[in-house]
Amino acid sequence: MRNSTKLMILAAIALVFILLYGFYDIKGGFDYAFPKRMLRVTAMIITGIAIAYSTVVFQTITHNRILTPSVMGLDSMYQVVQTLIYFFAGSMSVWVLNKYLNFGAAIFAMVVFALILYRFLFRADKHPIYFLLLIGMIIGTLLGSFVTFLQVLIDPVEYLSLQSRLFATFTNVKAELLFISIGILFLAFLYGYLIMDKLDVMSLGRENAINLGINYDGMVMRILILSSVLIAASTALVGPITFFGLIVANLSYQYLVTYKHSIHILGASLISIIALVGGNFLVEHIFELRTTLSVIINFIGGIYFIYLLLKESRAAG
Amino acid sequence: MIEIKGLTKQFGKKPVVEDVTVTIEPGTITSFIGPNGAGKSTLLSMVSRLLEADTGEVLLDQNNVKKWKSSDFAKRVSILKQANYLNVRLTVRELVSFGRYPYSRGRLAAEDEKFVDQAIEYMNLADMEDKYLDELSGGQKQRAFIAMVIAQDTDYILLDEPLNNLDMKHSVQIMKILRKLVDELGKTVVIVLHDINFASVYSDRIVALKNGRLMRNGPTHEIINSEVLREIYDMDIPIQEQNGCRICVYFNSHT
Numbered sequence: 089m090r091n092s093t094k095l096m097i098l099a100a101i102a103l104v105f106i107l108l109y110g111f112y113d114i115k116g117g118f119d120y121a122f123p124k125r126m127l128r129v130t131a132m133i134i135t136g137i138a139i140a141y142s143t144v145v146f147q148t149i150t151h152n153r154i155l156t157p158s159v160m161g162l163d164s165m166y167q168v169v170q171t172l173i174y175f176f177a178g179s180m181s182v183w184v185l186n187k188y189l190n191f192g193a194a195i196f197a198m199v200v201f202a203l204i205l206y207r208f209l210f211r212a213d214k215h216p217i218y219f220l221l222l223i224g225m226i227i228g229t230l231l232g233s234f235v236t237f238l239q240v241l242i243d244p245v246e247y248l249s250l251q252s253r254l255f256a257t258f259t260n261v262k263a264e265l266l267f268i269s270i271g272i273l274f275l276a277f278l279y280g281y282l283i284m285d286k287l288d289v290m291s292l293g294r295e296n297a298i299n300l301g302i303n304y305d306g307m308v309m310r311i312l313i314l315s316s317v318l319i320a321a322s323t324a325l326v327g328p329i330t331f332f333g334l335i336v337a338n339l340s341y342q343y344l345v346t347y348k349h350s351i352h353i354l355g356a357s358l359i360s361i362i363a364l365v366g367g368n369f370l371v372e373h374i375f376e377l378r379t380t381l382s383v384i385i386n387f388i389g390g391i392y393f394i395y396l397l398l399k400e401s402r403a404a405g
Numbered sequence: 406m407i408e409i410k411g412l413t414k415q416f417g418k419k420p421v422v423e424d425v426t427v428t429i430e431p432g433t434i435t436s437f438i439g440p441n442g443a444g445k446s447t448l449l450s451m452v453s454r455l456l457e458a459d460t461g462e463v464l465l466d467q468n469n470v471k472k473w474k475s476s477d478f479a480k481r482v483s484i485l486k487q488a489n490y491l492n493v494r495l496t497v498r499e500l501v502s503f504g505r506y507p508y509s510r511g512r513l514a515a516e517d518e519k520f521v522d523q524a525i526e527y528m529n530l531a532d533m534e535d536k537y538l539d540e541l542s543g544g545q546k547q548r549a550f551i552a553m554v555i556a557q558d559t560d561y562i563l564l565d566e567p568l569n570n571l572d573m574k575h576s577v578q579i580m581k582i583l584r585k586l587v588d589e590l591g592k593t594v595v596i597v598l599h600d601i602n603f604a605s606v607y608s609d610r611i612v613a614l615k616n617g618r619l620m621r622n623g624p625t626h627e628i629i630n631s632e633v634l635r636e637i638y639d640m641d642i643p644i645q646e647q648n649g650c651r652i653c654v655y656f657n658s659h660t
Contacts, residue, residue, distance in 0.1 A: 151492045152492070153492070284511075285506075285510050285511030285512075288503075288511060289503060289506055289511075291491075291492060291493045292491060292493070292503060293489075293490075293491065293492070294455075295455055295484070295486045296489075296503075298453075298454065298455055298475075298484075299453070299455075299479065299483055299484045299485070299554075299557075300479050300503060300504070300506045300507055300557070301475045301476035301477075301478065301479030301480070301506065301507045302475065303475045345494065347493045347494070347495055347499065
């Protein structure tokens, strides 16, 4: 089957789930329920695309298929920034009330964090994947503990306000952030369109890419920023989903056999939408909210993660 | 013309290349030889801007390599390093097509396809062009990478130990192809070699390095003699002439 056919199939499945999610079993006020559902679906689509896109480009510049921005603790960084803002400035400060400022601060911190990570972990020697994974786990735990520590010290009322910001979910979408996220995604795609061919060359490794005339180190910097911004957008919208990027990127690598980033980004995005919209549909209507999607994603994602690790170690050994 | 002027590079406190000045003559094969750790690969990396020099400069046509636009430089000079592990799954043809990237930006025109065909033909890869690289032997893979550099169609081709992993037959094939590139197409090849006999038989000029310093730089016949080689390798290397080729018979010499 050709890649374009496969993409069409994915798009069709995604569309079916979106329609199902929008129209299935609407009781009572259509005018009330439908816009609400559409808001959620939009959030899912945006999150799905942002995570898929950022994971694929992140894995290209770090030359591996297991580490993702989330696994390296990038979305924990979002929580750190929010907690720090509440801790030092409080819920009534401009840093909280002005959502653009708040978002900007989060993105800035995540970009800096990503650059530091890259500089020390990926740039110099090739570290074994287990080492990087361990570092990612340690950073994640460290940031998590740090956040908890600060939250314990915060005034309880402030803490409640912070919590509602950090525990965004698909059923509790931050609608006011939706437009910023759509804007960010639009810009990211515009930029992505310009660098798509460069990404393909960069997947050949630093030396081959430089040989072919790519300003490699400058590109890495820009892609790290792109990736951080996308993760910030999705985390702000619905909170962290650790293993999601890993699943959708790798499913795309397996399903669509090509080196072209344009196809993988599209494929991974469609798989994301199917998983998120389809998953939420199942959770809401079949499981009747007896479980949450993130539990399912992390359960399936965790198993898939172990499978990939074992496969990788077999290939290396 | 490529001019290397006073290049120095340190890793930590250890100088790897120290004050090396060499001019690469156009239209020749120049071999970099020397014992392990002499700084051959590091020097080549600096010439090809994979690595930044601490001091000194590299000039391509009188212009500093750093001042060249990356994409223009890639049309003049190509480099192939020795370790070529790929994270992506590519066919031979896809890899070779990447060699056209500086010209095509990913969209191959008919002319690009022609260069790709030629490069594949040159490296005898026509019957395996649709195979994936991970299905090939080490030598075939190496040839595919060299084909990519040939498709890049640069005046200067820099190769870092391209004969690694290759058996005798393929080593000879590749050296003959490089010779052809120089003699027929007027290319300039700079190559890091471990086997001094390949350097002796195929290159026009030899640059000898030792402990990061330039030891000798001259036409092959000036370098391949026992005295000079003793200076470079610290061993007695008798030389025999065979059909006009000077062969170093070092296998049982006293060290």
